[in-house]
Structures are given as structure tokens and as C-alpha cells.
Amino acid sequence: EVQLVESGGGLVQPGRSLRLSCIVSGFTFGGYGMSWVRQAPGKGLEWVGFIKSKAFGGTTEYAASVKGRFTISRDDSKSIAYLQMNSLKTEDTAVYYCTRAALDDGGRYYFDHWGQGALVTVSS
Amino acid sequence: DIQMTQSPSSLSASVGDRVTITCRASQNIDRDLNWYQQKPGKAPKLLIYAASTLQSGVPSRFSGSGSGTDFTLTISSLQPEDFSTYYCHQSYGTPQTFGQGTKVEIK
Numbered sequence: 001e002v003q004l005v006e007s008g009g010g011l012v013q014p015g016r017s018l019r020l021s022c023i024v025s026g027f028t029f030g031g032y033g034m035s036w037v038r039q040a041p042g043k044g045l046e047w048v049g050f051i052k053s054k055a056f057g058g059t060t061e062y063a064a065s066v067k068g069r070f071t072i073s074r075d076d077s078k079s080i081a082y083l084q085m086n087s088l089k090t091e092d093t094a095v096y097y098c099t100r101a102a103l104d105d106g107g108r109y110y111f112d113h114w115g116q117g118a119l120v121t122v123s124s
Numbered sequence: 125d126i127q128m129t130q131s132p133s134s135l136s137a138s139v140g141d142r143v144t145i146t147c148r149a150s151q152n153i154d155r156d157l158n159w160y161q162q163k164p165g166k167a168p169k170l171l172i173y174a175a176s177t178l179q180s181g182v183p184s185r186f187s188g189s190g191s192g193t194d195f196t197l198t199i200s201s202l203q204p205e206d207f208s209t210y211y212c213h214q215s216y217g218t219p220q221t222f223g224q225g226t227k228v229e230i231k
Binding site: 047 | 213
């Protein structure tokens with residue numbers, strides 16, 4: 001059974017840092033890209049960023065709202081994806097989901113498995 | 125950035141109704157369009173990927189169509205468990221983007 005479990009959320013002051021972890025099981029982690037998606041309270045889904053598998057270069061992409069402040073990384077030996085969040089702002093308050101990014105035959109990405117989410121609250 | 129516009133933002137329907145949700149992209153995204161269902165307090169669930177491919181385990185009353193800029197999610201006969209919020213998502217360009225969501229409520 002595929003499982004993704006986020007941890008590391010909590011209350012943090014503006015300007016501080018926090019790191020989320022996404023521990024996965026039930027599939028070969030190294031063979032997949034991973035993405036982070038967030039949802040502010042009462043709002044819709046917002047794509048945060050993406051890390052490709054090593055086979056596709058392991059490169060990262062970010063939303064403009066977090067570029068330069070957030071960093072996505074992966075440890076294939078531990079089957080963990082990370083979201084390092086620096087210089088946090090009150091508008092970063094959200095539930096953060098990690099997702100598995102599968103590829104279809106046409107090379108299109110889609111998010112077929114999601115974690116339960118980790119709440120990050122940025123407030124003084 | 126590619127903007128995804130869903131319509132309607134919300135709708136009221138009855139069990140057994142046929143429901144159609146539309147997603148329009150601000151530029152051509154080929155068939156790089158996915159649909160998710162989200163219930164309150166839960167993570168989204170993948171329904172359709174690559175515009176029209178039904179995810180394994182998803183009931184066949186869900187279907188997707190479209191290519192280019194215009195896409196549709198159809199529920200052929202609405203069931204009680206389908207009352208949720210639905211999101212489209214494009215993975216064609218960076219940044220990837222979601223529609224604003226369509227809330228399907230009980231009439």
C-alpha cells in the first residue's frame with residue numbers, strides 16, 4: 001500500500017524557518033517525482049514546487065511565491081522528501097501536502113497519491 | 125503563468141443528476157489536465173489524469189474530456205458521496221496551476 005506521511009508542521013514566527021518531511025512507503029521512491037501542494041484555510045489548492053526523480057535529473061521547480069525561500073530535496077536512500085521553508089510569512093499559513101508525481105505514457109505528470117497534510121501556522 | 129478557470133464556482137444538484145464542470149486554460153496545454161476531488165478536512169483524491177484517463181478504482185460515472193484549452197469533468201449520475209469540491213490541475217507548464225475549485229452541494 002502506498003503511503004505518504006508528512007511531519008514537521010507547527011506554529012512558527014514570521015521570519016523563522018521550518019522543515020517538513022514526507023516519509024513514503026509502498027513504492028520505489030527513487031523512481032518518482034515528488035511535489036508539494038498547499039492549501040490556506042478555506043482556500044483552494046496552490047502548487048508549491050516539484051522535484052524530479054534522479055533519472056530525470058533530480059531538478060526542482062518552484063512557484064514564484066516561494067522561490068528563493070523554499071527548497072525541496074530528496075533522500076532516496078531513506079525514501080523521504082523534504083520541504084525547507086525559510087523566511088516564513090504569515091501568508092504561508094496553510095496545510096502542506098506532499099504528493100507522488102506519476103508519469104503517464106505521454107510524459108504527463110499527475111498526482112496520484114497524497115499525504116494527509118501538515119499544518120503550518122505562521123504567526124507572532 | 126497558465127491560468128486555469130473553472131466554472132461554475134459552485135452548483136447545487138440532486139442525487140441522480142448529470143453534472144458537468146468546465147475548466148479553461150489561458151493557453152494550450154495539450155492534454156496535460158488532471159481532476160481531483162476533495163472532501164472537507166481530507167487530502168485531494170485523483171479522479172482523472174491526462175484529460176480523460178480514469179484513475180484506477182474511481183467509479184465509471186466520472187469521465188473527462190477535452191484538449192487544448194477547454195476541458196470537462198462529467199459525473200453521469202450524482203451519488204451522495206460525490207458532494208465535494210473538484211479541482212482541475214495543469215502540469216503542462218511551470219508553474220503548475222490549479223483551478224479555483226467547484227463546490228458541488230446538495231439541492
